[in-house]
Amino acid sequence: MSESSIRPPVAARRPILRTHHGDSFQDPYEWLRKKDDTEVIAHLEAENAYTDARTAHLEPLREQLFQEVKARVLETDLSVPTRRGDWWYYGRTEEGAQYGIQCRTAADPGDWTPPQLEPGAPVPGEQVLLDGNAEAEGHEFFSLGAFDISDDGSRLLWSVDVDGSELYTVHVRDLVSGERLDDVIENTGQAFFTPDGQSVIYTTRDEAWRPDTLWLHRLGTPANADVKLFHEPDERFWLGAGITRSKRFLVIGLGSKVTSEELLLDLSDLTASPRVIWPRRDGVEYSVDHAVVDGEDRLLILHNDGALDFELVSVALSDPEGERRVLLPHTAGTRLLDVDCFRDFATVEYRSGGMPRAAILDYRSGELDVVEFDEPLYEAYFSGNPEWHAPFLRMGYTSFVTPSMVLELELATGEKHVRKQQPVLGDYDPAAYGQRRVWATAPDGAQVPISLVWKRSFGDPGTQPRPVHLYGYGSYEHSIDPGFSTMRLSLLDRGVVFAVAHVRGGGEMGRHWYEDGKELNKRNTFTDFIACARHLVETGVTTPERMVAEGGSAGGLLMGAVANMAPELFGGILAGVPFVDALTSILDPSLPLTVVEWDEWGDPLHDPEVYAYMKTYTPYENIRTDAAYPRILAMTSLNDTRVLYVEPAKWVAALREAGAQDVMMKCEMSAGHGGVSGRYNAWRERAFEIAWMLDVLRLA
Incomplete structure (x- = not known):
């Protein structure tokens, strides 16, 4: 059977009228929320069967990717x-x-x-x-x-x-x-x-x-x-x-x-x-x-x-x-994140210039001793220090090109001792990879950082168009910092440039960066991501058909929004446990975690302005019939309590109804928000996703 002859499952339309603040919305797929209904389970299993059939040709590549990560990991x-x-x-x-x-x-x-x-x-x-x-x-x-x-x-x-x-x-x-x-x-x-x-x-x-x-x-x-x-x-x-x-x-x-x-x-x-x-x-x-x-x-x-x-x-x-004795005064642009007390000092973690920093505060002198590192992009943090008093202070360190390290600072001398570095088997050479930060201009003039990592043998980004994997999140003041990934090497070694769009709604540039991307400023998250994608195209790093975007959970909302707003910019979109039916969820205080989310997204149940604003961007309500959507893969789990499986299930059904030509969903039937458990299972799941991305990028 040819791939073109495989037909996707069609969800029945059973419209339910939802009315708030004088506005009505016909929701044809809300019936999929009935998790214990045998018809719903049958539909999810049909979605899985369709995805399995459509991606069967990628099985050899998936196995190759799985074996590649196994070969790099000291098991x-x-x-x-x-x-x-x-x-x-x-x-x-x-x-x-x-x-x-x-x-x-x-x-x-x-x-x-x-x-x-x-x-x-x-x-x-x-x-x-x-x-x-x-x-x-x-x-x-x-x-x-x-x-x-x-x-x-x-x-x-x-x-x-x-x-x-x-x-x-x-x-x-x-x-x-x-x-x-x-x-x-x-x-x-x-x-x-x-x-x-x-x-x-x-x-x-x-x-x-x-x-x-x-x-x-x-x-x-x-x-x-x-x-x-x-x-x-x-x-x-x-x-x-x-x-x-x-x-x-x-x-x-x-x-x-x-x-x-x-x-x-x-x-x-x-x-x-x-x-x-x-x-x-x-x-x-x-x-x-x-x-x-x-x-x-x-x-x-x-x-x-x-x-x-x-x-x-x-x-x-x-x-x-x-x-109040001020130990560290407020400094605009320097976001203090965390303070932990020990017998003679406190550790301080903060952000400055879009990068994480770590320092030690001496109680008596009031001096802040910053722990310095040489790489332009990195992540450093204190970790694994349970004792009130010890002669060493443990830290974690990594970057896009440096495998994770465990360091210990000798407090008496300030010397750094490397206790362990994540082994990467094979011929991995950090010098063979480059990393840097570039900046895109958002529609309102904000400068949005983009972090890039690539393999040098394919040429620096911008010398010729390359396939790009663009990742984004942009919610809850959560920052996506440079970290090493053995699985990502399978993309980099095939010539893919990995990029992170540090969009507003995250915390990379301080508290204002978060506040400018939440509630009634939420659309900045989406337009920032689109600006980053356009910047990569305009500067010759890639072309739209050679760019795959990825985001998960609240980042999945980002994926759904940009798919509606700028479908022409992407060859494919990978949405993990995506929050794509956000308005339906945030309107229902009986659903898990809804009320606590009102401070992040606004309260559309009681505030008509918030309702009207959210309705302009929530992916499920804004699917277009006049757009040529890129290829889309949604990953979800039946037992997810944070983003219910019904959100991507409804979204995928509505996309297909609107004419989207290549939309698939994979639902893990015994997992939660974090996906499958077990390291080998997790590697296989990620191999599934990477194989799909490589297929979109014409590298399969």
């Missing part, structure tokens, strides 16, 4: 051990195994240099804490959520999700006897031990999938006796919690998209009432950590009260609303 490997208490903790992988294995080995007193462990070699004194492969047996999907060890090292807590719903079941094991305790807690989010290891603190969600309640479970007691520590009734606010590195306080964090509030609970008395640090005020966000400076308990508060890009202040623990 039997292990992480750099992290010192916590009397143990070195690490994870390892084994060739042929889908999931990681969590282990530990005893540490010598006073030894803070991680042991040099050889992949595949026996580790003296190794204790296997959790084998994800054993836990995953019998399940099509497996995701490890919480993983925590009691401070004395005697107990293990872990949680698992086996259907992609992001609802986790907590288990506890005694590491001395090896026995699994009877304590099992269902339907949790976060979970961790109290410092004494006698209790578990965990969160649960409401019917809208919002984490809203914090609980205390004392080991050995029934779950129905668990104590409610805190409940957040406001549907706009998510609840999260954590323990300060000082082990003094439980921090309860409450946050909407634009407002936050934090409370402290002394760990010596978890039955007390939590103490509010700063009462919530609409539009004010802040985060708190505990420090001890010259023997005095202080709170370091990162906030945006009158400081768009945030300011860091220190306040007395005894009077948090009293005098």
Whole structure:
């Protein structure tokens, strides 16, 4: 059977009238929302069968791509051990195994240099804490959520999700006897031990999938006796919690998209009432950590009260609303992101000039020591530092051309020690690849950064038109920073230029960059992306037919919008778990996570201006019958709770009805928002997507 003779499934039209603010919309495919309906499942399976048939010719290429990534990855490997208490903790992988294995080995007193462990070699004194492969047996999907060890090292807590719903079941094991305790807690989010290891603190969600309640479970007691520590009734606010590195306080964090509030609970008395640090005020966000400076308990508060890009202040623990000592003043264009307190200093992560930065703040001198790196584009961050006081500070580092590295700063000397670099097997040479940043001009004059990476042997971008893979996101102030990918090498080595459009709605250029791409400014996200695509065409980097655009989740909304607004600019569009029926979802407060999203997109249910504005861009309502759409592939999952499968299912059906000639959807029937589980499964799924892109780019 020829590919042209394969016919796509046709969804039945069953119009439902939706009316808001005097405006009516006939929705012919809303019936696909009935997840438990056998007709809906049959339609999704028909979509999968169609996609399988249409892409069958790519199976050899998919297998080749899968083998390429396998050939680059050291399948039997292990992480750099992290010192916590009397143990070195690490994870390892084994060739042929889908999931990681969590282990530990005893540490010598006073030894803070991680042991040099050889992949595949026996580790003296190794204790296997959790084998994800054993836990995953019998399940099509497996995701490890919480993983925590009691401070004395005697107990293990872990949680698992086996259907992609992001609802986790907590288990506890005694590491001395090896026995699994009877304590099992269902339907949790976060979970961790109290410092004494006698209790578990965990969160649960409401019917809208919002984490809203914090609980205390004392080991050995029934779950129905668990104590409610805190409940957040406001549907706009998510609840999260954590323990300060000082082990003094439980921090309860409450946050909407634009407002936050934090409370402290002394760990010596978890039955007390939590103490509010700063009462919530609409539009004010802040985060708190505990420090001890010259023997005095202080709170370091990162906030945006009158400081768009945030300011860091220190306040007395005894009077948090009293005098604010400014440690890092607000500086326009320098977006302070995160502060973590240690015994003698705090780590600071921030953005400046569109790039992430990392620094150390000395409590006593007030000096900020920036950790410098040589590459023009990179990502650096602090990670894996559980101890209140240690002679080394661990960091992660990567770039488009530099495989991920684990570094440790020796605090006494400032020297950087490379503890491990991600191995890339074969003949990988970073010097064979180039990276740089260029700038596109948006319709309103804004300068939008574009990051590029390519293989030098094909010539620099712009010397002749090349195939381009253009990626974008542009929501939630989330930044897409330069990171290495072994899978991406399969594109670069075939002559593809990978580009990231750092559009508004993201956080690359500071808080204003985010605010200029949300709510009633959301269209800037789409026009920025289009401007980036046009810039790449006008500067000779590529041509429209040789450019594939990709985005996922909120970036999938971006894909749907630009497909409607500028279909002529792209040869193909890959939309992962795409938020393409945004107006329908945001109008329905009964759907998971809708109310908490109103601060990001606006509230179209109660505000006619927001409704009218969203209706101008939401992809499903704006499909055109006068446009020649590029090839489109939508990827989704049946159990996704963040972007429901129904959104791409409706979108694909409507595109076909409008005359789009080449639209496909692939629905994973046992996965969630993150797609399939297991590293080999994930490689195969990505190989499927890359093979489709290469086919669009005429490189298959």
